[in-house]
Amino acid sequence: MHELLTTKEMAEADRLAVLRGTPSIELMENAGRAVADAVGANFGTIRPVIVIAGPGNNGGDGFVAARLLGERGYSVDLRLLGDISKLRGGAATAAKRYSGPVGPMIAEIPPGAIVVDALFGAGLTRNVDGEAAVAVSAINNSGAHVVAVDLPSGINGDTGAVQGTAIRAAETVTFFRKKPGHVLLPGRIFCGMTTIADIGIPSSVLQDIRPRLALNQPSRWAHLFPVPRVEGHKYSRGHTLVVSGGLSSTGAARLSARGALRAGAGLVTIASPRDALAVNAASNLAVMVREAEGAEGLLSLLSDRRINTVILGPGGGIGPQMRATVMAAVRQDRTMILDADALTSFGEKPNELFTELKNHPESTAILTPHEGEFSRIFSRMSKIPSVKQKLEATQAASHETGSVILLKGADSIIFSPDGRGVISENAPPYLATAGAGDVLAGIIAGLCAQGMPAFEATAAGVWLHGEAASEVGPGLIAEDLPEALRPVYRRLYAELGAVLS
Numbered sequence: 001m002h003e004l005l006t007t008k009e010m011a012e013a014d015r016l017a018v019l020r021g022t023p024s025i026e027l028m029e030n031a032g033r034a035v036a037d038a039v040g041a042n043f044g045t046i047r048p049v050i051v052i053a054g055p056g057n058n059g060g061d062g063f064v065a066a067r068l069l070g071e072r073g074y075s076v077d078l079r080l081l082g083d084i085s086k087l088r089g090g091a092a093t094a095a096k097r098y099s100g101p102v103g104p105m106i107a108e109i110p111p112g113a114i115v116v117d118a119l120f121g122a123g124l125t126r127n128v129d130g131e132a133a134v135a136v137s138a139i140n141n142s143g144a145h146v147v148a149v150d151l152p153s154g155i156n157g158d159t160g161a162v163q164g165t166a167i168r169a170a171e172t173v174t175f176f177r178k179k180p181g182h183v184l185l186p187g188r189i190f191c192g193m194t195t196i197a198d199i200g201i202p203s204s205v206l207q208d209i210r211p212r213l214a215l216n217q218p219s220r221w222a223h224l225f226p227v228p229r230v231e232g233h234k235y236s237r238g239h240t241l242v243v244s245g246g247l248s249s250t251g252a253a254r255l256s257a258r259g260a261l262r263a264g265a266g267l268v269t270i271a272s273p274r275d276a277l278a279v280n281a282a283s284n285l286a287v288m289v290r291e292a293e294g295a296e297g298l299l300s301l302l303s304d305r306r307i308n309t310v311i312l313g314p315g316g317g318i319g320p321q322m323r324a325t326v327m328a329a330v331r332q333d334r335t336m337i338l339d340a341d342a343l344t345s346f347g348e349k350p351n352e353l354f355t356e357l358k359n360h361p362e363s364t365a366i367l368t369p370h371e372g373e374f375s376r377i378f379s380r381m382s383k384i385p386s387v388k389q390k391l392e393a394t395q396a397a398s399h400e401t402g403s404v405i406l407l408k409g410a411d412s413i414i415f416s417p418d419g420r421g422v423i424s425e426n427a428p429p430y431l432a433t434a435g436a437g438d439v440l441a442g443i444i445a446g447l448c449a450q451g452m453p454a455f456e457a458t459a460a461g462v463w464l465h466g467e468a469a470s471e472v473g474p475g476l477i478a479e480d481l482p483e484a485l486r487p488v489y490r491r492l493y494a495e496l497g498a499v500l501s
């Protein structure tokens with residue numbers, strides 16, 4: 001159930017379901033029934049229901065829901081955008097089956113009403129304006145409980161963007177699988193709680209559609225999640241190196257190091273400039289500290305081939321020294337997590353980094369920008385859209401650079417250069433706190449160190465990070481995150497049925 005279908009893929013799912021024997025009107029009847037059931041689950045017949053129907057199949061679902069709610073004893077007021085004679089296909093059939101009155105678009109919602117929003121769904125092609133926009137604002141201003149059919153009207157199903165204006169729903173009933181617009185912001189906020197209804201589309205259609213996008217859930221990466229082995233030892237669990245900043249900025253590296261260790265790396269070492277050695281050493285026990293000054297220092301530490309992952313960027317400083325250090329790591333064929341300052345340092349010359357990465361196919365880079373860092377590093381690359389189109393931009397950045405890209409936010413997006421992508425929805429808002437990203441870089445590195453492939457390790461790291469945050473709860477600070485991994489790991493291993501004797 002974790003695949004995400006673009007609106008085009010969903011139309012294909014509908015088409016294949018029809019080809020395999022389920023008539024389109026039956027899909028629409030099932031969709032309308034699921035919506036009527038959602039109203040019935042929470043509200044008795046005492047509340048009036050207003051169904052706002054649009055000119056396409058989304059409106060058709062609205063006609064079905066209106067008919068069924070009427071049959072169940074609700075007082076239903078159906079309003080249609082456009083002319084009933086212009087309805088086509090399933091929507092025309094659904095309208096014929098509805099015997100109640102059909103009114104014009106509404107500009108005011110009576111108090112206490114429940115609104116079924118069946119104005120536009122997957123077929124929204126342009127900004128909402130005119131009469132439809134008036135209805136949207138009347139609904140939003142009324143405080144009515146809104147059940148959206150498939151998508152809140154005005155939300156783009158592929159991007160989650162608001163097209164002109166959009167209905168704020170309390171709940172959204174979608175069909176077969178979620179769409180990206182249900183999980184990407186701001187769409188996710190407009191959806192309220194989203195439920196998925198089975199309308200009779202067989203899951204086997206997915207074998208033909210082969211969706212590339214999914215929710216970031218353990219089902220995507222659990223088969224590759226590292227499980228400590230009885231015959232293992234610390235070296236078989238990998239060694240992560242974190243490059244620290246100078247005396248006044250060691251905290252970020254220490255947070256990353258702690259994240260990597262808790263995530264299960266066998267060893268973690270902080271590569272520290274001399275001036276910060278004392279503070280790094282004094283504040284770490286299980287994490288080791290070694291002196292390393294700039295690119296030269298890093299190279300000398302990387303002569304130890306057991307160090308298999310390197311974190312660069314957190315608190316590292318912006319400028320030529322950081323660029324040289326990153327380039328040195330790239331030439332050493334390691335898995336690198338490039339975060340924060342390591343990304344910003346290449347803002348002027350991104351191709352310098354990406355050319356070097358291409359010349360070293362044995363090295364793997366995972367880039368973990370937030371939106372600001374993403375713009376800094378990618379805005380000069382013409383084939384990468386603006387970060388405002390975040391899904392397309394992340395996918396293009398991964399494709400163009402051959403690196404795993406994690407675009408951080410409330411709806412973190414991760415893409416692999418092979419085109420697979422996941423979107424996360426488990427991060428609580430209080431995770432947005434200083435240093436949380438540094439811990440995340442560490443968790444991802446800790447998973448890579450244990451041999452998990454880069455894309456899956458990044459997805460798993462982001463999921464664990466969100467779960468750990470929820471485990472801590474409000475009041476969270478970044479230091480809490482590595483510690484909260486323990487109960488999350490315990491639960492995850494239990495769910496995986498992993499034997500940890």
Ligand SMILES: NC(=O)C1=CN([C@@H]2O[C@H](COP(=O)(O)OP(=O)(O)OC[C@H]3O[C@@H](n4cnc5c(N)ncnc54)[C@H](OP(=O)(O)O)[C@@H]3O)[C@@H](O)[C@H]2O)[C@@H](O)CC1
Pocket residue numbers: 011014015024027028029031054055056057058059060061119120121122123124125126127128129132149150151175199
């Ligand atoms: N396919 C199936 O088997 C099933 C589909 N199902 C349901 O169908 C929905 C998709 O249906 P759909 O493709 O007809 O699109 P829909 O969202 O109704 O909108 C298209 C209409 O709106 C109009 N329009 C668009 N934007 C507009 C704007 N800004 N302002 C004004 N008008 C605008 C557009 O006009 P046009 O662009 O053609 O001029 C067209 O008339 C899907 O979300 C699900 O609920 C379920 O029943 C299960 C089975």
Ligand SMILES: Nc1ncnc2c1ncn2[C@@H]1O[C@H](COP(=O)(O)OP(=O)(O)O)[C@@H](O)[C@H]1O
Pocket residue numbers: 340370408409410412427428429430431432433434435436437438439440465
């Ligand atoms: N509104 C939000 N809801 C949930 N998580 C968020 C939100 N905003 C940011 N985050 C998460 O918080 C973390 C912040 O990381 P980052 O921006 O690198 O901050 P820092 O550099 O201070 O560590 C990321 O994991 C990001 O996904």
Ligand SMILES: [K+]
Pocket residue numbers: 058117118119120121148149150151152153
């Ligand atoms: K809708």
